[in-house]
Amino acid sequence: MTSPHADVVFDEARTDGPAVEVKDLTKVYRTYSSSLARAIAPFRKAPSGGRFVALNKVSATFERGDIVGILGRNGSGKSTLSKIIAGVTTPTSGSVRVNGRISAMLELTSGFDAQLTGVENIYLRALAMGIPREEADARRQEIIDFADIGEHINQPVRTYSSGMKSRLGFAVSASVEPDILIVDEALSVGDEIFKLKCIERMGQIRERGCTILFVSHALGTVKAFCTRAIWINRGKLVEDGEVGPVAQAYEEFLRKERASMRSGVRKDAAEDALLEKSDVLEVRRTRLTNADGATTSTFLHGEDVFVELLYTVKRPIPQLTFTYTIHNxxxxxxxxxxxxxxxxxxxxSPGQHRLRARLVSPPLLGGGYQLSGELWDNTSAFFVRHSRNRRFSIEHDDFVGTGIVAIDCELTND
Structure with missing residues (x-):
């Protein structure tokens, strides 16, 4: 229920000023010990049951054209914030103002009638979104082409898989031209090709100057797609700023959380000796060295970087592949x-092994980097991390250009 202290305004006609403003936004849910307690609660004079604070005085302003990644663990309040901005639920207190036409991808399969065909559900979903019949007619074929579910489009939705329903739901939601687009875990269902297709479509929407609020656990996608990020933890806004620093702080928080959960297993958190899958494979040590075998985290530009790890195979594994990733x-x-x-x-083969991988003259410019790695089997279903964000730096003092990698150039001047 919205209290007298909550102020919610949606103005589709207004196109000046910030796209979204939230101030001291708070949402409190009542919790009950049983269904009976919930049923009789409205008839009690005094509030009963417990309280769960989903959002606690969150304030943020989203300007037009902002691409904002909303980060946080499950239950942190991300979806509650997106639902309040979308108008699906109301705040307990605080204010929210949305200026412009809004489209929300919260639950892509909601609002479908299982007995109707895909085509009929396009019109049903469009009606629920406030899209006029004429506009739905004009966009019908575009929606069908984007969903790309073939002849199933003329079959009842009850025959669809969850992925097909999500494809159709995304296609309808992405067909409008909103001023503000909210995407809440909409890409969590579907194959990788369709996810890339969705990212491309959101990129097209972004190019039109649309404000996008992107709620996702896929940090890689957030970092690649968003220009700004906010991190919510236990209902409170922890950080708000450029996506790189906020994502890095959030990743560090997750790393510490995982380390604390494993504190009874891992003796030294500084060594990346993870005991996951330890009945089959165990990585005992990972380090970076120079050509002489000395442990180091500083290398000259063009110098070989060596990754050394000790691992023990305890049970037969058909195939094992060494992989690594470098971030700046x-x-x-x-x-x-x-x-x-x-x-x-x-x-x-069963037993202990030593691997020394040589990264041959990586063309990295001076600066700080992180190396992470994993060991994968041939099915990509079994893996063990052998390092996590192991930091190293490249020294390249005589270079006055910019960028990440060095690209040689040969001139011919006649």
Whole structure:
């Protein structure tokens, strides 16, 4: 229920000023010990049951054209914030003002009638979104083409898989031209090709100057797609700023959380000796070295970087592949090795093994970097991390250009 202290305004006609403003936004849910307690609660004079604070005085302003990633663990309040901005639920207190036409991808399959065909559900969903019949007619074929579910479009939705329903739901939601688009875990269902297709469509929407609020656990997608990020934890806004620093702080928080959960298993959190899958494979040590075998985290530009790890195979593994990823200090992915390359295959005979991988003269410019790695089997279903964000730096003092990698140039001047 909205209290007298909550102020919610949606103005589709207004196109000046910020796209979305939330101030001291608070949402409190009542919790009950049983269904009976919930049923009789409205008839009690005094509020009964417990309280769960989903949002606690959250304030933020989203300007027009902002591409904002909303980060946080499950239950942190991300979806509650997106639902309040979308008008699906109301705040307990605080204010929210939305200026412009809004489209929300919250639950892509909601609002479908299982007995109607895909085509009929396009019109049903469009009606629920406030899209006029004429506009739905004009966009019908575009929606069908984007969903790309073939002849199933003329079959009842009850015969669809969850992925097909999501494809149709996204196609309808993405067909409008909103001023503000909210995407809440809409890409969590579907194959990788369709996800890329969805990202491309959202990129087209972004180019029109639309404000996009992107709620996702896929940090890689957030870092690649968004220009800004906010991090919510236990209902409170922790950080708000450029996507790189906020994502890095959130990743560090997750790393510490995982480390604390494993504190009874791992003796030294500084060493990346993870005991996951330890009945089959165990990585005991990972380090970066120079050509002489000395442990180091500083390399000269063009100098070989060596990754050394000790691993023990306890049970037969058909195939094992060494992989690694390099990010720069802003968490931009610089390189990720090929998981399918036969050149990266490891010895999988039972026993302890030592691997020394040589990264040949990486053309990285001066600055800080992070190396993360994993060991994969041939099905990509079994893996063990052998390092996590192991930091190293490249020294390149005589270079006065900019960028991440060095590209040689040969001049011909006649």
């Amino acid at each position: 200090s802003e968490n931009v992915e610089v390189f990720a090795s090929d998981r399918q390359s036969p050149l990266m295959a490891l010895d999988t």
